[in-house]
Amino acid sequence: MAFRAFFGLPVENFATSTGTPTNAVYGFTAMLATLLNDRKPTHVAVAFDLPGGTFRTERLPSYKGTRDETPPDFEPQVPLIREVLEAMGVTALDKPRYEADDLLATYARMGREAGMEVLVVSGDRDTIQLVNEDVTLLYPRKGVSDLVEFTPDAVVEKYGVLPGQYPDLAALVGETSDNLPGVPGVGPKTAAKWINTYGGLEGILSSADDVPGKAGESLRAHLDQVRLNRELNHLLTDLEVSVPVEALEFGGGDSAAIHQVCDALQFKGLRARLLAFAADSEGGPEVTESERIEALVVAPAPVADVVALTGSVALAVPGTDAWALGLSQGDKAWAVDLTALSEADEKALAAWLADPGVGKVLHGAKDALHALADRGLAVEGLTDDTQLGAYLVNPAQGRLDLDDVAERFLGLRPAAAAAGQLDLGLGGSELESLARSAHTVALLGERVREDLAEQRMLDLYGNLEIPLVGCLFAMERAGVAVDAARLEELSGLALGRAEKAAEAAYESIGGTAVNLGSPKQLQEVLFEQLGMPKTKKIKTGYSTDASSLAELYEKRPHPFLEALLAHRDATKLAQIIQTLRDAVRADGRIHTTFSQVVAATGRLSSKDPNLQNIPIRTDEGHRIREAFVVGGTYATLVTADYSQIEMRIMAHLSGDEALIEAFRSGEDLHRFVGSRVYGVPPEGVTAEMRGHVKAMSYGLAYGLSSFGLSRQLGLPVGEAQALMDDYFSRFGAVRDYLTGVVKQAAKDGYTETIFGRRRYLPDLTSTNRQRRDIAERMALNAPIQGSAADLIKRAMLAVDARISAEGLASRQILQVHDELVIEAAAGEEDAVEAILREEMAAAGDLSVPLDVNVGRGTNWRVAGH
DNA sequence: TACTATCCGTT
DNA sequence: GACGTACGGATAGTAT
Incomplete structure (x- = not known):
């Protein structure tokens, strides 16, 4: 069946990110899950062929001799299937010198004798002989999902013989896949006719001389072959086995093991299907968050109870608008309908939410903050955002909805699967699920912190990303x-x-x-x-x-x-x-929306609309920035951007003395670098030289090849290569750093920024060249782009802190990766400029200065000059 | 309506 | 044979 799955599913669509093929594992596992679900067997086992010969190949070395060699992508998947089975609590059977089919035959017989109804699932036609009134064969028609059910009647209908006579028929017809030639000129129709006329193969052989026609002659010429075929296609039902049939009882899988194996195989949809068979989730196979919360006290919450909560409280807000609020602390959870509050309750709740002394834990906090703010409710005291935390743990993970994260970190099946399972007395399933969500968030808050602590990212999380939520929230509300x-x-x-x-x-x-x-x-x-x-x-x-x-x-x-x-x-x-x-x-x-959890490097992203890709390069495009203006009660837009931030980070991380000197000297970077690379004085660097080293410098952080450089500069590859060689002969530590970063990342499995932000790159060890090359370029770029992202985020917090410390009315409104835009109140321009210059420069302690350019104007275009 | 492919804007 | 990161988003075209 695994082999069928292998050929049924395109291997190129089923592989882990490290290139391990998983199509056979996936197909086999999916089929198993379907069977477990549909047939609900009490006992299950999977039989394996073992490498090496069997008694059949001992008898006839050419047995199965025409088979092509096992595809190299298939073999490594067999142990993976065994791992899945172990996690699922399904027994794997094998026996040296015997085939899986012999084990199936033996256990089918044992099951039958124990009074069981037996299903055999096999893609080998020989197993048709096992069919009887207690044993049914499921045989794949196409792939592994389309199984046809062979009962005795179905066998007779399809082949015209009884199941027990099928080996007789196969002996006459032959089996190409086993390299057993049949009687030439005899097909299934003739064979069935003979079997029914002479009462089986024995009868045919003993009356061989009487069999008429050309086919009869042919039979007489191949009697030995037919006898041999019959001997070999007989399945053994009496193998000595150590596992009794009772021991095959299916008791469900182990959820931790299922998670582990699904992590390793990068199964997503299958994970939930397999977990449905886990025996150890409290309450049996269908357990979800509902069961966990059963122990909780959940009641329509009197606001007085809620506002009495101190310490840390998890909150959940509906996705649509904040019509209700879910809350959870410890093993308790509540839900409050915000549309039906008395004035006093509303006031009490507002004060409680705005109390920074009460810690708030949310999943995707910024969205919730907006929804609550739309209702006039301000939130202070955000300590945790489980979505943000999950992102930091692995920023390339992808889906970060509460369901996805709860599944990943807590092993909880999606709440959707639990819908309607329990009525906890809230009188409305939406309130109820909100309370449940809050409880999930509470559980997640702790789990995510554990992971972050292990990765030494708690500081980044608690002192950078979490406070930044409020900063971005304010920017989005302000708009431009x-x-x-x-x-x-x-x-x-x-x-x-x-x-x-x-x-x-x-x-x-x-x-x-x-x-x-x-x-x-x-x-x-x-x-x-x-x-x-x-x-x-x-x-x-x-x-x-x-x-x-x-x-x-x-x-x-x-x-x-x-x-x-x-x-x-x-x-x-x-x-x-x-x-x-x-x-x-x-x-x-x-009002754009900034996301902290999209870019794998740690950058922000902006959407609806994206204000981080407003044109600037062409004159026509640049004029669009004239339409971004200072708002009514404010006086000036002040923009500040880092000068060559990525090259500075490269200088810092590589420790390249020449590059550090370039930045310390205060000279134009590309002129300085050009003078070193071309061996001319700075004033001798032509515009073309400067352009070439500029492209080279920028390309470095992206993993640019000599081919790419030659294309970009319109030079022959040889000249581009020579330029790179000259560059690295002057800035050798840069090259050492870049190769070192890839090497270290391959060893650790992740890259790190100056401030400890990680990016996992499993493809660095891929055997697929192209995937590995891509991962290497990501590894080169991630610490540089990511450190730049860390720096400007730190600067944003510092700028906000200074603005409020100095009691200014000015406010940040945009961030474009290395640029901040502030809407300055009248008379505050100088103070704002000073804050931007100081705080952006002080955002990190690097071995090179962090230069900042500042501009002012009534629109973004003018300010950007 | 949902999805993919292509193209293109920024850093 | 491929060959520079990270994104968001519009339009065309196709499938459902």
């Missing part, structure tokens, strides 16, 4: 003011340019209109109609991206290409502008 009229104007300009470009494009190809936004239609025009040379291959044909079009233009200048690029540019800008216009809220401001 927008000049709607300016956006409208810019939109008109961009649309006009797009229109003109489209017309030019159509005209250049004879007046036919095509959808210039459709890569598919562009391919038709470029490669069919215009007969342009093929660009790089993509899934749907040939690429029409900007770099491919530029390359095409080099080879075949054509007005269509120019018009197309201009159209791309203009429509992209128009699209960005429209997205921004749609995002302006009633207060005339755009």
